[in-house]
Amino acid sequence: MKSLRTIAFAALAFTLFSCGGDKKTDSIPSGSAETTAATNNESTAEMEATAAKYDPNRGLGKHENVDVSKFDPAMAAAGKKVAEVKCTSCHKTTDEKLVGPGWKGVTTRQTPAWIMNFISNPDPMIDVDPELQKQLELCLVRMPNQGLSDTEAREVLEYMREIDGAK
Amino acid sequence: MKTYKKIGLAAFAAVSIVACKPKGTETAVSGDAAQKVYVAPGKHDEVMSFVSGGFNGQISVVGLPSGRTLKIVPVFSVHPENGYGFSEETKPMLETSHGFIPWDDQHHLALSQTNGEIDGRYLFANANNTPRVAKIDLKTFRTTEILEIPNSAGNHSSPFLTENTEYVVAGTRFAVPVDGQGDVPIESFKENFKGYLSFIGIGKEDGKMDITFQIEAPGFNFDLSHAGKGKSHGWFFFSCYNSEQANTLLEVNASQNEKDFIMAVNWKKAEEYLKAGKAKKMAVEYAHNTFDESTQMAKSEILKEVSVLSAKELKDICYLIPCPKSPHGCDVDPTGEYIIGSGKLAALIPVFSFDKLMKAIEKKDFSGEFDGIPILKYESVLHGEVQKPGLGPLHTEFDGKGNAYTSMFVSSEVVKWDIKTCKVLDRTPTFYSVGHLMVVGGDTKKPYGKYLVAYNKITKDRYLPTGPELAQSAQLFDISGDKMKLLLDFPTIGEPHYAQAGPAELFTKNQVKFYKLAENKHPYVTRGEGESKVVREGNKVHVYMTSIRSHFAPDNIEGVKVGDEVYFHVTNLEQDWDVPHGFAVKGAQNAELLIMPGETSTLKWVPVKPGMYPMYCTDFCSALHQEMQGYVRVSPAGSNTPLIYSLNNKKDNAQSPVKEGETK
Numbered sequence: 001m002k003s004l005r006t007i008a009f010a011a012l013a014f015t016l017f018s019c020g021g022d023k024k025t026d027s028i029p030s031g032s033a034e035t036t037a038a039t040n041n042e043s044t045a046e047m048e049a050t051a052a053k054y055d056p057n058r059g060l061g062k063h064e065n066v067d068v069s070k071f072d073p074a075m076a077a078a079g080k081k082v083a084e085v086k087c088t089s090c091h092k093t094t095d096e097k098l099v100g101p102g103w104k105g106v107t108t109r110q111t112p113a114w115i116m117n118f119i120s121n122p123d124p125m126i127d128v129d130p131e132l133q134k135q136l137e138l139c140l141v142r143m144p145n146q147g148l149s150d151t152e153a154r155e156v157l158e159y160m161r162e163i164d165g166a167k
Numbered sequence: 168m169k170t171y172k173k174i175g176l177a178a179f180a181a182v183s184i185v186a187c188k189p190k191g192t193e194t195a196v197s198g199d200a201a202q203k204v205y206v207a208p209g210k211h212d213e214v215m216s217f218v219s220g221g222f223n224g225q226i227s228v229v230g231l232p233s234g235r236t237l238k239i240v241p242v243f244s245v246h247p248e249n250g251y252g253f254s255e256e257t258k259p260m261l262e263t264s265h266g267f268i269p270w271d272d273q274h275h276l277a278l279s280q281t282n283g284e285i286d287g288r289y290l291f292a293n294a295n296n297t298p299r300v301a302k303i304d305l306k307t308f309r310t311t312e313i314l315e316i317p318n319s320a321g322n323h324s325s326p327f328l329t330e331n332t333e334y335v336v337a338g339t340r341f342a343v344p345v346d347g348q349g350d351v352p353i354e355s356f357k358e359n360f361k362g363y364l365s366f367i368g369i370g371k372e373d374g375k376m377d378i379t380f381q382i383e384a385p386g387f388n389f390d391l392s393h394a395g396k397g398k399s400h401g402w403f404f405f406s407c408y409n410s411e412q413a414n415t416l417l418e419v420n421a422s423q424n425e426k427d428f429i430m431a432v433n434w435k436k437a438e439e440y441l442k443a444g445k446a447k448k449m450a451v452e453y454a455h456n457t458f459d460e461s462t463q464m465a466k467s468e469i470l471k472e473v474s475v476l477s478a479k480e481l482k483d484i485c486y487l488i489p490c491p492k493s494p495h496g497c498d499v500d501p502t503g504e505y506i507i508g509s510g511k512l513a514a515l516i517p518v519f520s521f522d523k524l525m526k527a528i529e530k531k532d533f534s535g536e537f538d539g540i541p542i543l544k545y546e547s548v549l550h551g552e553v554q555k556p557g558l559g560p561l562h563t564e565f566d567g568k569g570n571a572y573t574s575m576f577v578s579s580e581v582v583k584w585d586i587k588t589c590k591v592l593d594r595t596p597t598f599y600s601v602g603h604l605m606v607v608g609g610d611t612k613k614p615y616g617k618y619l620v621a622y623n624k625i626t627k628d629r630y631l632p633t634g635p636e637l638a639q640s641a642q643l644f645d646i647s648g649d650k651m652k653l654l655l656d657f658p659t660i661g662e663p664h665y666a667q668a669g670p671a672e673l674f675t676k677n678q679v680k681f682y683k684l685a686e687n688k689h690p691y692v693t694r695g696e697g698e699s700k701v702v703r704e705g706n707k708v709h710v711y712m713t714s715i716r717s718h719f720a721p722d723n724i725e726g727v728k729v730g731d732e733v734y735f736h737v738t739n740l741e742q743d744w745d746v747p748h749g750f751a752v753k754g755a756q757n758a759e760l761l762i763m764p765g766e767t768s769t770l771k772w773v774p775v776k777p778g779m780y781p782m783y784c785t786d787f788c789s790a791l792h793q794e795m796q797g798y799v800r801v802s803p804a805g806s807n808t809p810l811i812y813s814l815n816n817k818k819d820n821a822q823s824p825v826k827e828g829e830t831k
Contacts, residue, residue, distance in 0.1 A: 085684055085695040089715040089740055099717070140790040141716050147681065147742030 054128045061117030061125075063153075068112050071166040072158055079152075079159030086146040087156065093163050100139055107164045112157055120153040121145060200654045203645060204232040214607050214618060215671045217276050217290055218641070220244075221662030224271045226292060228308065231607070231618055231668065232643055234657030242301045242310045243271030243294045245758070251310070253758035255734065255769035256689075257458070262467035263297055263315050264452040272296045274664040275326060275391075279374075283330035283396045283501075283612030287673035289374055291326035291335050298322035300337055300367060302376060304460075306679045311458040314376045317451035317473055318345050318363040324392040324405050328369075330612065334379070334434065336394075337365040338405050342386030342412070346451045356414040360386035363475075364405065366434060375457075380441050381449075382432065384478045384485060385538040386412055388421070389430075391496055391562075396612050397503030399521040401435035404506050406490065406497035410537070422512060426489040426545065428537070429497055429508050431524060437476055437484045445481060446474035461688045463766055479539035486528060487537055488519055489545040496562035500571065501612050505550060505586055507571060509560040516560050516573060518589060520550035551589035556582050561602060564609030566616040566646055572609075574601040574621060581621055581644065583651060595651040597642055600624040605666040606646065615670060619644040619651065622663040629656055639663055680744040682765030689767035691736035696720040701812040701828040708733045708810075708828075714748040714762065715740040716789040718814070719782070722797030726810030726828060729777055729803055735760075738767040749785030752799065759785050774801045 058064060083091075090099035106115065110131075118125050118132070122143040126132045136142065148156065158166075206212055212230030215237075220226055224244030228237045245252030245261065252261050252269055261267055271294035279289040290303040298316035303309065316322050321340030328335045342360040344351055351359045361383050368379035387407035395402035410427045413420035440446065451473050458465040478485040488508075496509035506519040526532075527547040534544045559577030566572070570592065573582050579600055583593040603622045607615040626640040638658035645652040684694055693699050693711040699720045702709045708731050713720045719737075727733055737750045741764040751759040755772050762768045774780060784795035802808040810828030 084697050086740065086742060089696045089713065089718075089720065099715075142789070144716055144741050144746060145743040146740075147683070 056129060056131070057111050057114060059114040059117035059125050059129065061121055063113045063116040063120070063150075066112035066116060066154070066157070068157075068161065068166075071161060073162070075155050075158040076162040076166075077159075079155035079157070079162075082148070082152045082156055083159055086148065086152075090141075090143075097139070099141055100143060101135060103160055103163055105164060107157075107161050107166070115157050115160065116153045118143075119146075119156060120148045120150070196653050200652070204234065204643065204655045206230070206233040206235075211675075212671060214615070214668050215674045216605070216607075216620070216666050216668035217278070218622070218659055218666040219273050219276050219292065219664040220660050221274070221639075221664055222270075222272050223661035224273050224294070225661065226273065226276065226290070226303070227660040229641075229657075229659070229666075230671075231620070232654060234641070234643060234655050236660065238308060239660060240303055240308050240310065242292050242303065243268075243273055243299065243313075245269040247758040249761035250758045250768060250770065253770075254760055255771055256464050256767075259465040259467035260310060260313055260456045260458060262456055263299070263454045264317075264469060265297060268297050270296075271299065273661075274323060276665055276667045277326050277328045277335065278667040278669060279332045279369075280328065280330055280611060281332070283400075285608055285611055285667075285669040285673060286332075287669065287677065289332075289369075290667065291328065293322050293325035293337065295321055295323055295340070298325075298337060298339070300326045300335060300376065302374060304374075305674050306677050307460070309458065311460070312374075312376055313454075313456040314367060314378070315453040315455070316365050316378070317453040318361075318381060318449070318475075319343070319365065321388075324364075324389045326367075327392045327394060327403075329394040329403070329434075330396045330400055332369050334394075334403075335367045335369060335376070336392055336403060336405075337367060338389035338392055339363050340388055340390065342388060342409075345449065353414055356386065357412050360412075360414075362387045362389050362407070364389065364432065365473075366437070376455075378453075378473050380437060380446055381473055381475045382437060382478055382484065383475050384430065385540065387428070387430075390494065393497055393499045393506075393610060395499055395503050395521065396501070399499065399503040399506075401433065402521075403432040403434050404497050404499065405430045405432065406494040406508060408493045408495075408511075422493055424492070426491045427494055427510075428487040428542070429490045429494060429506065429519070430540075431486045431488060431506075433484050433486075437481075440476055440481050440484065441474060446476050449473050449475050460682075461686065463682075463687070463689045463768070482539070482541070483528075485540050486524075487540055487542045488524070488548055489534075489542060490517055491515070496560070496573075498563040498565075498571075498610065500565050500586055501567050501614060503612075507563045507573075509563060509573065511559055511561065511576070513560065514555065516553040516556050516563075516584075516589075517545075518550045518553065518586065519548050523548045523550065553584050553589045553591065556584065556591060557594065562604050564604045564606040564619070565614055566606055566609065567614035568616065572604055572606060572619055572646070572651075574604045576600055576602065576624075581619065581651060583646075593650050595644065595653065597621045597623055598629055598640070598656070599627060603663075603665045605668060607668045607670075610667075615668075617645070617647050618668075619646045620666060620668075622659070622666065624662070626658075630658060680764075681742055681746075682763060684738075684740065684742060684765045687738070687765055687767060689736075689738075691734075691769065692767045693736065693738040695740070696814070699812075699814075700826070701726075701810060702831060703810055703828055704831045706731050710735045710812075712737045712750075713740050714738070714750065714784065714795070716746070717784075717791035717795045719750075719784070719795065719797050720814040721812035721826075722814050723800075723816065724798070724812045725800040725802075726808045727774065727799055727801050728806060728808070729774060729801060731774070733772045733774070733799070735770045735772065735782075736767055737762050737770070739764050741765070746788060747786050748788055748795075750782065751785050752782040753780045761786060774799075777801050777803045 095102040095104040214231040241251040298319040302312040319339035323340035324338030326335045364382040388409045392405040409421035456467045490508040491513040492510040494508045557575035557578040623640040643655040739762040780799040813825040
């Protein structure tokens with residue numbers, strides 16, 4: 001049976017290709033060459049590699065050494081405004097959970113770099129950060145990327161610091 | 168086992184009998200076709216194409232080579248899916264001098280060009296019924312401008328454009344008396360009916376459309392057109408039928424003459440006459456509708472005047488090229504030298520030479536005049552004729568390698584021929600009755616080539632049957648080799664007419680992913696939940712509402728009464744790609760909304776009886792999407808229910824106060 005199958009398929013293949021005769025042309029008359037842009041999907045192996053070198057103190061992203069030696073009230077006020085447009089639909093400034101967790105105490109639990117990396121580009125960190133995975137199980141809504149600029153992210157951090165008592 | 172034996176035998180039989188004679192529908196595809204159209208999961212198509220939706224008034228965006236439909240862009244038709252033409256913001260887009268017209272018959276498309284190449288900025292679309300031209304912004308794939316065309320009926324030879332998008336044209340299919348003077352006997356056709364060609368100027372920076380001038384031409388039926396390019400830049404060519412100027416049973420009476428015409432228009436000369444003040448101002452009424460992306464609102468204005476140049480009086484702007492017989496397509500090759508007419512009833516395809524045309528005009532090599540317009544001698548301007556190309560030639564596109572591809576409606580085939588020698592090189596069947604062809608970039612100076620799509624009118628046995636109405640169809644061919652190869656059949660939306668396409672990156676590079684909340688200048692924007700409120704102004708109730716995964720604010724409203732007009736101004740607070748929110752309310756007589764991230768959109772709702780009306784998000788947005796809902800309580804007219812609103816006000820879980828609505 002197996003051999004018959006092979007013969008059948010070989011014969012079919014012959015039918016399909018016997019009329020070819022045309023050279024396989026990959027050339028595109030003009031314009032740019034390769035088709036298809038790959039999507040952001042990483043392979044499992046790549047994801048595992050990312051998870052392995054993930055630094056839970058810093059998170060994923062470009063922010064590394066955030067200077068929080070002084071408190072800047074003007075920056076915190078700007079951060080409050082940004083938060084009212086983009087954040088407080090889901091977060092309270094107390095420790096009470098709304099859609100997402102309350103903000104009270106977040107600056108004592110996470111480093112400034114971690115917070116800025118997370119709020120400016122949440123998706124990749126949700127995939128690997130153990131704390132965020134726990135939060136996701138509670139809240140069931142992945143934090144939306146609200147398109148915060150670097151400045152806005154820094155301002156929101158300062159506002160969070162103010163909530164936690166920075167002076 | 169028996170089965171395999173059978174397959175084996177059948178396969179051997181197939182090899183011996185039909186090998187090398189691909190005929191009929193099943194064997195028309197060669198072995199590597201599947202590989203050539205397979206776009207693996209997560210990979211993107213190579214080419215983005217825009218396909219006209221015919222009588223459904225929309226445009227579909229289709230990836231090639233997969234044939235996958237990616238989006239429907241509503242242009243001339245209301246679209247309940249996203250509220251286009253239903254939301255308060257977009258209703259003005261469909262206003263005309265005849266009032267609100269929620270549909271049209273969309274035939275041709277043109278992608279904006281720079282130096283004769285597709286530049287990825289705009290797509291233009293025509294409306295054939297109530298003459299209009301629309302512009303779609305390809306940063307957002309939204310219709311942002313619609314201009315009505317006065318003194319016209321059946322805007323068929325439209326929206327073809329010049330090589331730097333200086334003008335988009337709109338030539339009338341029906342000869343008609345000028346607007347406002349149409350109450351005349353139809354018998355007076357020859358005396359009163361004219362053919363108007365509109366040249367719509369396109370703003371260099373903002374792309375804004377305005378009718379720079381119209382040309383009053385004889386009462387022909389203008390059918391299709393294409394602009395000159397390269398050496399013929401500055402000229403426009405229009406095919407016209409019914410040179411008999413008949414007005415009844417046209418399939419007989421408009422097919423009397425052996426030759427009709429292609430009208431060559433020197434639009435640069437027309438511009439000079441316009442500047443020299445040779446145009447007469449004519450009082451007309453036509454709508455100009457624009458969508459402002461910063462306020463996210465459309466507005467409609469009625470314009471009252473148009474400048475008209477007379478082809479009869481200004482002798483050197485229009486010339487007639489005799490063309491056999493009832494010409495349809497009128498296509499200019501990438502070099503700009505050859506103009507190809509396709510006589511629907513002709514047994515040959517005439518190819519005209521631009522150089523010869525210029526010489527003939529210079530030498531005044533005319534065979535006569537039609538209504539004051541010089542007729543050039545056929546032989547003097549002819550480059551050659553393609554003999555016996557097939558039956559019913561309609562449209563020609565080009566691959567940039569000296570080859571032309573013409574669709575044959577009656578004999579259902581595509582014919583490839585050499586422009587210089589006018590010799591037929593190859594022919595391939597289509598299934599069935601092909602109309603337009605589209606080679607990627609095939610009407611530009613530099614075709615991308617590689618793929619040809621045939622847009623067919625009939626499908627019969629090609630797909631699973633769906634009652635008397637069968638799927639509309641497109642067929643993808645590989646034209647990279649000497650022989651055309653059928654790769655794929657795929658159904659299309661509406662009755663596809665023409666299409667435009669280019670390499671995908673031309674369109675993907677400038678895409679808007681979301682609207683920035685900070686830049687939202689909508690008069691009823693709600694920037695953050697803290698600003699949400701309900702305001703009563705007489706019998707109008709304005710709800711300033713926000714949406715975010717996975718709730719509305721407010722989600723409870725009381726104090727609405729029968730007889731109120733409720734306006735839900737919903738701002739989507741998301742600032743992320745691909746997170747629209749929907750909004751629907753029970754009993755809404757128009758549609759839902761689909762609000763893009765950062766956008767504000769308004770649904771008008773007039774409840775007709777008291778009751779409890781749930782509202783909810785229609786677009787699945789998160790695991791808690793189903794919870795994204797709320798209630799509007801409607802009380803009888805004249806009742807005293809206080810106007811209040813809230814989010815999360817339950818007594819057992821008190822979070823936020825119930826707020827009093829404002830009254831203005």
